[in-house]
Structures are given as structure tokens and as C-alpha cells.
Amino acid sequence: MTRQEYIKQKWGEPWRSELRKSVKAKERADRPRVHMPELDAEYRSHKLKEEVNQGLSQEQAIFEAGRCLDCANPTCVTGCPVEINIPTFIKNIERGEFIEAANTLKETSALPAVCGRVCPQEKQCEAQCIYVKKMGKEAVGIGYLERFAADYERLNGIVSTPEIPVCNGTKIAVVGSGPAGLSFAGDMAKRGYDITVFEALHEIGGVLKYGIPEFRLPNEIVDVEIEVLRKIGVKFIKNCIVGKTISHEDLRNDGFKGIFVASGAGLPNFMDIPGENLIGVMSANEFLTRVNLMDASNPESDTPVQMGKKVAIIGAGNTAMDAVRTARRLGAERAMVVYRRSDEEMPARLEEVKHAKEEGIEFLTLHNPICYEGDDKGRVQRMLLQKMELGEPDPSGRRKPVPIKDATEWVEVDEVIVSVGVSPNPLIPSSFSGLEVTKWGTVVINQDTMQTHLSDVYAGGDIVRGGATVILAMGDGRKAAAAMDEALQGN
The missing domain is CATH 3.50.50.60 (FAD/NAD(P)-binding domain)
Incomplete structure (x- = not known):
């Protein structure tokens, strides 16, 4: 039986349409993955602040997005710690709807331009791509496309902010302005909470600023993402060491009903x-x-x-x-x-x-x-x-x-x-009475809710994991925000 006869027997009269879909899918699958342009190696090895990866052009982005087979069961989403709607944002790019793609990313990610640059997609979403799992080919460039959509919005001066409800007046403190803290802050602000982020250093961004060089992640990219959080109401206080400048009791006395500890792992081994x-x-x-x-x-x-x-x-x-x-x-x-x-x-x-x-x-x-x-x-x-x-x-x-x-x-x-390797800074565990830690100095939490043994304190990122990726820290922030919201709502 020929393929055409099989399709006609299986689907009846519309077999020609299904055949066209099959041919189109094969054409997509045969496309080679686009590779991102880079600065010349000799030139860039002397440039501290020039980004190595140069990003995709619109034509490259549309071509790469066209490789996506729009799977019925998109396992790439399950491979993403922040559960980005990957097929939707990619199909928006394929149609040339770049702003819509950026908006889709922002539904779940507070830092799309950052993640598009430093997230290890090859071990997460791209590792779950059907090209890798079943076809032995290079995955769709999900990270490249995420960066493209976020950069398109920024470079065209039309950075949007997500809609947020009227502030409910409930004050929440965030300790640390790294990826876990920023992700948590963004999700809680979208739920209507009054969010204040306390940062020990003189720059907002945590490891995104002090740990990653600008040739890999320019500061201006981080600053744009932070400005979006400011526009939705997140407040930032710098040069403030929680556990030293102010205590747990100070935060409680100031009316904070919940605290998310995301102070990272800054103690080197x-x-x-x-x-x-x-x-x-x-x-x-x-x-x-x-x-x-x-x-x-x-x-x-x-x-x-x-x-x-x-x-x-x-x-x-x-x-x-x-x-x-x-x-x-x-x-x-x-x-x-x-x-x-x-x-x-x-x-x-x-x-x-x-x-x-x-x-x-x-x-x-x-x-x-x-x-x-x-x-x-x-x-x-x-x-x-x-x-x-x-x-x-x-x-x-x-x-x-x-x-x-x-x-x-x-x-x-x-x-x-x-x-x-690194270990968590012991300042928070030593200054928050009743906070339990492991023998490695990481904070003990309920894995389902990110809640510590103190009912008003949640934690995530490297202070829990001991040292992990930006995207895993962001996933912790999102999980903690959902759990804290439920607790505060009395559910």
C-alpha cells in the first residue's frame, strides 16, 4: 500500500490535505538549525564588554521558528522550569508577530532577554524537543528565539508591562535581587501584592550583575528587565543587608506578611x-x-x-x-x-x-x-x-x-x-531564629511549597539548591509565589 493509499484509507476524502500537511512537516524537519552570528574570536578576546553572541535577524528568526513542528504534546514546555508557552511564542515569531511573542514570554517569565542568553536550554526545553528525542537532529533554537523576541521589543522601544490588579495592600519582602528574587517579585506583583526587594549590594540584579560578565550578559539587558518590574510596582532598596542592617523582627514589625529569601550562594569554596x-x-x-x-x-x-x-x-x-x-x-x-x-x-x-x-x-x-x-x-x-x-x-x-x-x-x-563551588551565605540562617538548614548550609524547605519551618518565610534559588542555574532559580521563585499567595488567601 502506498502512503497516499494509506492516508486516503485512514482519513477518507481529505487525504490530499493531510498529505500536504505531511509533506510540509517533512520540509520543516529537513531544515538545518540556524546558528547565531558571533564576534570574531581574536577580536572579542580583548573586549570585556562587547557581547559575543550577536542575535538573530528577523529572517533567521522566522526561518528557525518555521522548524517547529507544533507537536500535539509539546514536551519542550515540561522541560522549562518556568513553563513558558513555547509553541505559542514560536508560532508568533513564524507569523512575524514579534511583539505578541514577547508578550507570551512575559506571561510566565520575568527575565526573557536574560534567559535567552544564559539559560542552559540544551539541558532543559531543547533537550525535550522532538528533534532530539525522536529524530536525532538539532533541537529548535528555543533560546535563540526567546532572546530574539525580547530584544525585538527592547530595540524598537516598545517594552510592554503586564497588566496587574489594584494593589491589595499586603506587604511582601524579598531578600536578594537575583533571578529567584526577581521572578518571585514579578509574579507576586501580578497578583496585586506590595513588593519590596532588599539588596545587599549597590546594584540590583544579584548574580546577573556581579557573576556574569557583560560579554555574555550586558548590564543594559538586565536593567531593562528590572525597569519592567519597577513599572508594575516592585520597589527596590539597595545597600541593605537583611540579617544585619535589618532583622527578621524588623520586617515583621514593618508589616511584612511574607518573606521570600533568595540571597543566593555567595560563600566560595x-x-x-x-x-x-x-x-x-x-x-x-x-x-x-x-x-x-x-x-x-x-x-x-x-x-x-x-x-x-x-x-x-x-x-x-x-x-x-x-x-x-x-x-x-x-x-x-x-x-x-x-x-x-x-x-x-x-x-x-x-x-x-x-x-x-x-x-x-x-x-x-x-x-x-x-x-x-x-x-x-x-x-x-x-x-x-x-x-x-x-x-x-x-x-x-x-x-x-x-x-x-x-x-x-x-x-x-x-x-x-x-x-x-559555592555555599550559601550563613547570615540569613544564623539571624532568622528557627530557620532549619542542612549540613551543607542550605535552607530546608517544603519542596512542594518552598516554605521553610517559619510560616511566613519561603526560600528558593541557590540558598536552597546550593548552586544552580538562573532558570531553576526563577522556577523556584514562581513556585514560591503561587504557594505564598494561596497561603495568604487562606486556601
Whole structure:
């Protein structure tokens, strides 16, 4: 039986229409994925504030949107922590209705232009795309299209704000202005609450500002998203450390009926090896915060950072990639990633690793530092690396790195940036009486509601997860907002 005969038998007279749909679907499926233009690698490796990815043109966006097969069961949505209506916004782009696409994104996401840039779509929504799951092809560029729609609105000066009800007068406090806090604030403002966000630093945005370099996420993008929140009534107070400047009791006495703790994980981990206290050895958190927020790349600033020529970054996550690429842009002649496992186990996004390699970053995989030595002035001068091999998988599923006996080598360095994980800042847990924490310092919550053991306190993001992605933190914020609203409504 031919395909036409089968379709006619199955659907009857309209078989020609169904055949046309089938042919169109095949044509869509055969389209290659659009690849986003990028700045030249040599040029960009010297530019601290020029964004690497350049965005899609309208023609590219429409072509890529046309690849979407509009599945009856869009599993891409279930792969999104904030549950964006992905098929609808993509089909709007395919029709050229770019503003409608941006509005669809804003129904569930407070930071679409941010997520389009830094969200690991390849592990979430795009990983669930039918192209990947069933066809062995590249997923629809959901992240590219999200960025395009949000940027189109901004670049054309028609940034809209979601409709919100009349304020109900109930005051809610948010501790921290990172992705979890901003997502929570946006959702609660849309429900009519009086929202105040308290930020310890002098810039709003949390890790979006201090942790991610502008060549990956320009500050102006974050500022536009924050301004939308201001327009819907969210208030921001900077230079205010909850737990020190003001207490939990102060917030209660000021009439706040609910508190969402989203203070992140800003306490860097170190390896506890000899020489970590030498001048020139610092955490990636300190390095990036000083460069991104304190103008430390300027030698005339109050807190200039050491401009190393031989720089080693220890670790291979996204923060490590941000740090090593920043060091390259600040003049490092030799910038190295030192990682105890192989390329395949690196937790950083593939795109970030690709960009780093293009920019001349060296990767010393299967190496682990075991000590640092300094000169007579106390500045780091070299590091001793232990060569490793991979053994059996550890509890994370990755093969465990095992030292190779008597296999070490010295490598000259004048700056070392340690990026081996972070822990939650203990200030909130220690100052909120009755707040329970795990042995890792993360706040204990009800996973269904994000509520802590204190009835008026909810928490989400890195202070709960210990270190995760922007989009997972945003998902926590949305879940907490829905749960707190229900509790305050007495449901």
C-alpha cells in the first residue's frame, strides 16, 4: 500500500490535505538549525564588554521558528522550569508577530532577554524537543528565539508591562535581587501584592550583575528587565543587608506578611591545600564581583584586580568559564582551565567551552592542583599539578578522578582563580531564629511549597539548591509565589 493509499484509507476524502500537511512537516524537519552570528574570536578576546553572541535577524528568526513542528504534546514546555508557552511564542515569531511573542514570554517569565542568553536550554526545553528525542537532529533554537523576541521589543522601544490588579495592600519582602528574587517579585506583583526587594549590594540584579560578565550578559539587558518590574510596582532598596542592617523582627514589625529569601550562594569554596593564602590566589566570586561591579579592571579604581599574565582557573563550570575568559580579556597571555576530570565531564555549557577554546584558553584536563608556592614577597609563583585518571563513577554518575602515582608537574602562574563551588551565605540562617538548614548550609524547605519551618518565610534559588542555574532559580521563585499567595488567601 502506498502512503497516499494509506492516508486516503485512514482519513477518507481529505487525504490530499493531510498529505500536504505531511509533506510540509517533512520540509520543516529537513531544515538545518540556524546558528547565531558571533564576534570574531581574536577580536572579542580583548573586549570585556562587547557581547559575543550577536542575535538573530528577523529572517533567521522566522526561518528557525518555521522548524517547529507544533507537536500535539509539546514536551519542550515540561522541560522549562518556568513553563513558558513555547509553541505559542514560536508560532508568533513564524507569523512575524514579534511583539505578541514577547508578550507570551512575559506571561510566565520575568527575565526573557536574560534567559535567552544564559539559560542552559540544551539541558532543559531543547533537550525535550522532538528533534532530539525522536529524530536525532538539532533541537529548535528555543533560546535563540526567546532572546530574539525580547530584544525585538527592547530595540524598537516598545517594552510592554503586564497588566496587574489594584494593589491589595499586603506587604511582601524579598531578600536578594537575583533571578529567584526577581521572578518571585514579578509574579507576586501580578497578583496585586506590595513588593519590596532588599539588596545587599549597590546594584540590583544579584548574580546577573556581579557573576556574569557583560560579554555574555550586558548590564543594559538586565536593567531593562528590572525597569519592567519597577513599572508594575516592585520597589527596590539597595545597600541593605537583611540579617544585619535589618532583622527578621524588623520586617515583621514593618508589616511584612511574607518573606521570600533568595540571597543566593555567595560563600566560595576552597580546596584547603598549601599556598591558598598567597597573594594572587582568589575565588572566582571575588574576581568576577570586583571586575563586574567595582571597575577593578581599571588600574585607577579603588580596588584594582591583579592583572595576571599566567592565569589558572581551577574548575570547569560556567563560573570558571566566565572567569578564565575575563582574565583573557584583561591581558592574560596564558589563561588555563585546570580540571581534574576529562572534557566529557565538564559541567559548563558546551557553548561556553567552545567560545573559551576559540579565544585561546588552554584546558589542562585530568590535572588537579595540590599546592601553590610563592616568591619572597608572598605572591603566587607556581602550582604543583597532580595528573589524574578516571576510575569508577561516583554518586553523581561521573567517573571519579584518581591520582596517578608519582605523576606531577610544576606550572608557572602569577594568578590563580578558584572556582570549585559555592555555599550559601550563613547570615540569613544564623539571624532568622528557627530557620532549619542542612549540613551543607542550605535552607530546608517544603519542596512542594518552598516554605521553610517559619510560616511566613519561603526560600528558593541557590540558598536552597546550593548552586544552580538562573532558570531553576526563577522556577523556584514562581513556585514560591503561587504557594505564598494561596497561603495568604487562606486556601
